[in-house]
Amino acid sequence: MKNKAKTVIWIVTAILLLVITVGVIMGLRKGIFSSQDAFVEFIEATGVFAPLVFVVIETLSVIILILPCALGYPVSVAAFGPFWGFILNAVSTVLGSIIIFLIVRIWGKPLVDALVSKRNYTKYEKFIEKTPLFEKLLAIMLLLPFFPDNMLCYIAGLTKMQYKRFCIIVLLFKPWKILFYTYGSQFFLDRFGHLWTQAMTMINL
Numbered sequence: 001m002k003n004k005a006k007t008v009i010w011i012v013t014a015i016l017l018l019v020i021t022v023g024v025i026m027g028l029r030k031g032i033f034s035s036q037d038a039f040v041e042f043i044e045a046t047g048v049f050a051p052l053v054f055v056v057i058e059t060l061s062v063i064i065l066i067l068p069c070a071l072g073y074p075v076s077v078a079a080f081g082p083f084w085g086f087i088l089n090a091v092s093t094v095l096g097s098i099i100i101f102l103i104v105r106i107w108g109k110p111l112v113d114a115l116v117s118k119r120n121y122t123k124y125e126k127f128i129e130k131t132p133l134f135e136k137l138l139a140i141m142l143l144l145p146f147f148p149d150n151m152l153c154y155i156a157g158l159t160k161m162q163y164k165r166f167c168i169i170v171l172l173f174k175p176w177k178i179l180f181y182t183y184g185s186q187f188f189l190d191r192f193g194h195l196w197t198q199a200m201t202m203i204n205l
Helices: 002-029 036-045 047-063 069-107 109-115 118-125 131-143 149-156 163-183 185-202
Strands: none
Touching: 036 047, 036 069, 047 069, 069 109, 069 149, 069 163, 109 118, 109 149, 118 149, 131 149, 131 163, 149 163
């Protein structure tokens, strides 16, 4: 029974990945991701479904590393304003990170090999068997701007890190980077620096 359930999960995941790939190719051909203006125009054209459409696209941009994930940050602010832009981006990136972890637990290293470059994988491979150290590395990467945290989420799925632990780290640290991109570094440090310290204390980093 367990093998049958696992097979069904594999098939569903494969179908979803295929649908996502086709959607990405169509989006690239239509130029949706070619510029901020094109992305904003597309999002606004969806009307009342704009928030949902944005969350879906931005979540996919986290999962599929070939998409320009950073493009979503200014687009969300332009389309929804700073507050809702931050909320939608935070939801999307956290959701995308959790999905990455789950699908790697299902598909394993072949999926990581397909989506993470050999150079990047080799760089962090030594941390896979050192779960506590990898957790600290992941938290730092999630927190700091311009670091490849989405790629590390793929590698996290290969470690012995517990699902609950991964979710806690992502929920505590991922939104800070989005906050930084949305409001700027000075706003971030002046108004939220003390919360940053509290988050680090909660997981004993």
